[in-house]
Amino acid sequence: MPIFEEATQTAAHFLNSPICVLGILTRDRVWFKSAVGLSRIGLMNNLATSRQIARTEAFCPRVVVEQRVLAIADAIADPLFSKTLLVQRYGIRSYLGVPLVTATGQCIGTLAVMGLNPRTFSDQDIAFLELIARWSMSEFERNHLQQLQQLPPPAPALDTTLAPSAVKASLLSQMAQELCTPLTSILGMAKVLSQGIYGPLSDKQQEYLQIIHNSGQYLLTLVNELVELGSLDEQSPNLNLNPIDIEMLCQQAISTLNQTAQRREQQIQLSVEPGNRIWVLDKDKVRQMLYHLVFSVIQASSSDSVIRIHVSRKQNALHLSVWASHPWLGDGLPQVALALHPPDPETDIALVSTEPTGWTALPAWDHPETWDTPTLSTESKPSQPADSRQSLGLMLSQQLAQLHAGDIVIQGSAEEGYRYVIRLPQLKPGTEPISHQQL
Numbered sequence: 001m002p003i004f005e006e007a008t009q010t011a012a013h014f015l016n017s018p019i020c021v022l023g024i025l026t027r028d029r030v031w032f033k034s035a036v037g038l039s040r041i042g043l044m045n046n047l048a049t050s051r052q053i054a055r056t057e058a059f060c061p062r063v064v065v066e067q068r069v070l071a072i073a074d075a076i077a078d079p080l081f082s083k084t085l086l087v088q089r090y091g092i093r094s095y096l097g098v099p100l101v102t103a104t105g106q107c108i109g110t111l112a113v114m115g116l117n118p119r120t121f122s123d124q125d126i127a128f129l130e131l132i133a134r135w136s137m138s139e140f141e142r143n144h145l146q147q148l149q150q151l152p153p154p155a156p157a158l159d160t161t162l163a164p165s166a167v168k169a170s171l172l173s174q175m176a177q178e179l180c181t182p183l184t185s186i187l188g189m190a191k192v193l194s195q196g197i198y199g200p201l202s203d204k205q206q207e208y209l210q211i212i213h214n215s216g217q218y219l220l221t222l223v224n225e226l227v228e229l230g231s232l233d234e235q236s237p238n239l240n241l242n243p244i245d246i247e248m249l250c251q252q253a254i255s256t257l258n259q260t261a262q263r264r265e266q267q268i269q270l271s272v273e274p275g276n277r278i279w280v281l282d283k284d285k286v287r288q289m290l291y292h293l294v295f296s297v298i299q300a301s302s303s304d305s306v307i308r309i310h311v312s313r314k315q316n317a318l319h320l321s322v323w324a325s326h327p328w329l330g331d332g333l334p335q336v337a338l339a340l341h342p343p344d345p346e347t348d349i350a351l352v353s354t355e356p357t358g359w360t361a362l363p364a365w366d367h368p369e370t371w372d373t374p375t376l377s378t379e380s381k382p383s384q385p386a387d388s389r390q391s392l393g394l395m396l397s398q399q400l401a402q403l404h405a406g407d408i409v410i411q412g413s414a415e416e417g418y419r420y421v422i423r424l425p426q427l428k429p430g431t432e433p434i435s436h437q438q439l
Contacts, residue, residue, distance in 0.1 A: 006189065010192070018040045021035045022112075030052065032051040033109075093119075097111070190212045240282050253291050264298060265303035273312045286400070288400060289400050296394060306325045318423070321422075401423075404425070
C-alpha cells in the first residue's frame with residue numbers, strides 16, 4: 001500500500017533506524033502492512049517472508065491495548081519483552097512504537113522503529129513518529145478502511161439492470177476516489193517537507209513546495225467536483241428539496257473555489273441581504289449552479305478581481321447574483337462572458353442552450369411580451385467555443401435552474417455592469433421537477 005510504504009520509509013530515514021514496520025493487530029497475529037529493513041536481521045528470514053508474527057511474540061499489543069507510546073531502550077533488560085521471539089531469535093534491542101488510531105478513536109495497530117542496538121529515543125523522535133502515524137492513518141481511512149478485515153467482503157452480485165448512465169456515474173465516482181489517494185499523499189509529504197523536518201530549506205525549495213501544495217489542492221478540488229457531477233448524473237432529474245441555509249450553501253461553494261481563485265490572484269466575497277436565510281431547494285443542484293457560474297467568472301476575469309456573490313429576495317424568488325469587481329475595470333461581467341452571452345439592453349435575457357454551435361437568447365420570465373427574440377446571429381458568435389468547460393457548465397446550470405422552475409439571466413446595464421442572476425421560486429417539499437416542455 002503506497003501510503004504505508006511512504007510512512008515506513010520516511011520514519012526509518014528520519015529516525016536513522018534500520019527497521020521500521022507498520023503493523024495491524026488482529027485476534028492472534030500482527031500483520032505487517034509495510035516494512036523496511038527486515039532483511040537486516042537475516043536474509044530470507046521468516047519474519048521478512050511471512051510479514052507477520054504471533055501476537056504473544058510482538059511488542060505491538062502493548063501499544064494497542066494501552067493506546068500510548070511504547071519506548072524500549074534495551075529489550076534484553078526489559079522483563080516483559082526479553083523472552084520474546086523478536087529479541088531472542090531476531091536480536092531486536094531497541095523499540096519505539098506509536099498507536100495507529102482511527103477517526104472513531106479505535107487503535108488498530110502501530111507504527112514502530114526497531115534497532116539491533118540499545119538506543120534512547122528523544123521527545124523529538126516520538127513526536128515525529130506520532131506525526132507520521134496520524135498522517136498515514138488519515139490517508140488510509142479515506143478509501144481503505146475495509147482492508148482492515150482479514151477476509152475481504154463478498155463482492156456484490158453484478159446488477160445488469162443498471163442504466164448505462166448509472167454505471168458511468170458509479171465508475172466516474174470510483175475513479176475519482178482512487179485519484180484522491182496519491183493526491184493526498186503528495187500533499188501530506190509536501191507538508192512534512194515544508195516543516196523542515198529533514199533540515200532547513202532554501203527559499204527556492206520552499207517556493208517549489210508551495211507550488212506542489214497549491215497544485216495538489218487544485219487537482220483535489222477538480223477530483224471532488226468529478227464526484228459531485230457523478231452524483232448529479234445519478235439523481236437527475238429528481239429534486240431533493242429541503243430547507244437549506246442559503247448563506248452556508250454559498251460558503252460551501254466558495255470554499256471549493258477558493259484555490260482556483262487564488263491561483264489567478266483573485267478573491268471571492270459573499271454578501272447576504274438581511275432577512276430569512278432558509279430556502280427550500282435541492283442543496284447539491286443549487287451548489288452546482290453556483291459553482292459553475294462562479295468558475296466561469298473566475299476564468300474570464302483578470303487578476304486582482306474580486307468575484308462577488310450576492311443573495312437577495314425579490315418578487316417571492318431567491319436571487320443569487322454573480323459578477324466581478326476590479327479596481328480599474330469596475331463592476332460587471334468580464335467582456336469574455338458578455339461576448340459569449342450578449343445581453344439585451346432593454347430586458348433581462350435568460351440563457352438557454354439549444355444547439356452545440358451557439359446559444360439561444362430568450363427573454364426572462366417576467367417579460368413575456370418579447371418571447372420572439374431571435375437566436376444570436378453569426379456576426380455575434382462567441383469568442384469562446386460553445387463546448388468549452390465554461391459554456392458546458394452554464395448549460396448544466398441552466399438545466400438545473402429549470403428543474404427548480406427557475407432560470408439564469410443576465411441583468412444590469414452597460415453603465416452599471418452586467419451580472420449573472422440565478423432566480424429560484426420558493427418550492428415545497430414533494431414538488432415535481434419541471435421538464436423543458438413545461439417551460
